[in-house]
């Protein structure tokens with residue numbers, strides 16, 4: 001009986017995580033990696049549950065997976081959002097020191113997938129919008145744990161950590177400081193219009 005219950009509970013957990021990832025428009029291969037469900041099972045979940053559980057229509061991602069490192073540092077805003085997501089990864093224990101195995105190879109895949117969703121959803125809540133797709137976030141975590149092309153460095157001005165690609169050797173100011181300076185310049189240019197909203201910084 002306990003074995004039956006364990007089996008049911010495990011199956012339920014895998015389905016729940018798959019549906020959670022479907023709602024974020026994750027690719028089938030990403031869902032399979034975390035849940036162990038077959039492609040056919042995931043496709044059936046898409047068809048039979050996803051549209052019922054979500055108010056907005058759920059799209060299935062097709063085509064090539066994200067693979068460009070520069071996407072995450074292509075401008076100040078993108079670098080700020082990627083750095084914030086990296087902080088969420090760290091907070092949910094998804095980042096590994098360079099000399100350890102990548103986290104999803106040493107952890108329970110279900111637990112890893114859940115923590116990834118927690119980090120991604122936290123990032124969305126902090127920004128109050130969806131800016132990076134689930135698959136870009138998944139790719140970013142892989143980059144941070146495996147490639148070394150992106151690394152966290154400390155800002156000389158505010159001491160916060162931010163992401164920098166290894167090819168960019170000249171910039172030593174973090175995106176938060178750059179966004180603050182841009183906002184200050186705007187406020188000076190228009191002294192009669194107060195710039196008190198934090199959203200003005202976020203949407204620069």
Ligand SMILES: [Zn+2]
Pocket residue numbers: 155156157158159160173174175176177178
């Ligand atoms: Zn800074």
